[in-house]
Amino acid sequence: MPVSTIPFGPQHPVLPEPIHLKLTVEDEVIKEVVPALGYVHRGLEKLAGTRDFHQMVQIVERVCGICSMMHAMCYCECVEAMMGIETPPRARYLRLIWSELNRLHSHLLWLGLFADSFGFESLFMQFWKIREKVMDLQEATAGNRVIVSVNVIGGLRRDLSPEQQQTILNILDRVEDEMRLLEKPLLGDYTVMKRTKGKGIVSAARALELGCVGPTLRGSGVAQDMRQLGYEAYGDLAFEPRVEKDGDCYSRLKVRYREVFQSIDLIRQAMEKIPAGEIAAVVKGRPEGEGLARVEQPRGEVFYYVKADGKKYLERIRIRTPTFANVPVLLAMLPGMCLSDVPVIVLSIDPCISCTER
């Protein structure tokens, strides 16, 4: 059988973002995959040389518009730890609430896109309809639908009033109800199972070896979630990572579907326990030394390394995003699969290219 090469992307209907994969196929079976990146590379890390460390919050938010809040949170945590700032307890809870809202909308977005990748368009529309509720919540509380710019070093810029808290809870009840209704068409559907079960399998050992993170790792049966670190208020709340055993696309789908409810649950718990008080600490001085921070984003662990020498500008900021860690595992999933499964498998790691390349 002759071998041919098929380009996938950078402009492809199922991918909202440009990634290019060179697929070597024999008949319809994939033999080898080589990714080509660089369509979204901007060079954000270098901007640390022209923006001071407070302004960098706005830059890191724009690493990725989907999990902007968590990027800023991770960066702030890192700098706060370097400067020895203790954030007020209320700020720790508020950050948790906003980051879980972020995760909710991101997972709903992904569930929709994933449904679209195997051609289930009405489900795509349904998920995005639910997602709009969360987007409205973000707009009502933070003032922007997408870039939830609430973080500053030392705490937050915005507070939630009791009425806003009540609205969040009310709307989340509705979101939960509607999500339950979609369980059967999503997880119980024959076609969905046909398209996702047994596709793109990675074992737990292989996933760990390839440095895989987030729902992709948990879909392979490894219970690792950075929220177990107990950053912000996660340490005070009851929390169990969601794990599935099979390591195929269906498992990853299930993990994310169940994490939607987990996020709703975490927000409810946080609303009950949230203390009153200040929302930001006073920031004096400048960061010095080296710092590391990790946060669980919707796609997995994000890693920040900051180096500073007491000047206004940071010396180095390094961002390792979850998709960056998941690309190697994607290359391991594809060989042996059918060409028509490529979109499904690529989407199953929830690729965020603008994160990957920054």
Next chain:
Amino acid sequence: MRAETITPDQLVGACARMKAEGFRFVTMTCTAMDENSFELLYHFDKNLELSTLRLTTSKDSPVHSITAVYFAAFLVENEIQDLFGLRFPGLALDYNRTLYLDEEIRDAPFCKNAAAEKNTAAE
């Protein structure tokens, strides 16, 4: 931040040891110290604990790639090749400095002596 300092020759051995102990490769960080020397940090994770290996090298003495041990490192090594101009012999999938950058930008933008931030002026 705890970090164990090693020399470039010990690197591959140290990574193999990490792998045998069950560490997950997290990422690498490269920082330009001055015009010619770089600091490389290798971050690993096990049970939510981070450990780091630190080594210093110079532009003309390439560091051996660790992709033979941790294949996952190929992306980040390529990235460092692009952005710092440092080379990693033995890289499993070598993009030869074209992972991110095109002909327009040929000198490594992250080096200390990098030319003006921007090549094509935005006026």
Next chain:
Amino acid sequence: MFEQITRGSRVKSPWLLHYDCSSCNGCDIEVIACLTPVYDIERFGIINVGNPLHADILLVTGAVNHRNRKVLENLYEQMPHPRVVIAIGSCALSGGVFREAYNVVGGVDKVIAVDVYVPGCAAKPEAIIDGVLLGLEKFKKLSNNWRGVGGIFREAETNES
């Protein structure tokens, strides 16, 4: 005659192509949000397509960098005349916060001619819909005046149908 029919139907139901040039995703997901039930741009007869040869309107999000500049030029070249380009978000307008980054060329208008600018970071879906409708007006005018000078238009037209 034939030309008139095509022209009329293109104005009535313009097809839309979306390309993401190093956007942070913020504007992207807002563009997709426009296609979903709450904002539903399809009520104007607009359909999102993946093929530049079928598209009348090009939506661009994000700042242009050195690599995707070629892709963008290529897509633009392939689109049949007349065509309208809409730049969405601060990044596409001027480069936005990434303006000074080494790999960023600048706004979309550095590479191709832009007809409508939609500001905002991220641009709200309402603003995007507004921008698309503005673009449509322009598209209407363009197609009425278009006489296929030099055969470019005719050629593109016959290829398409």
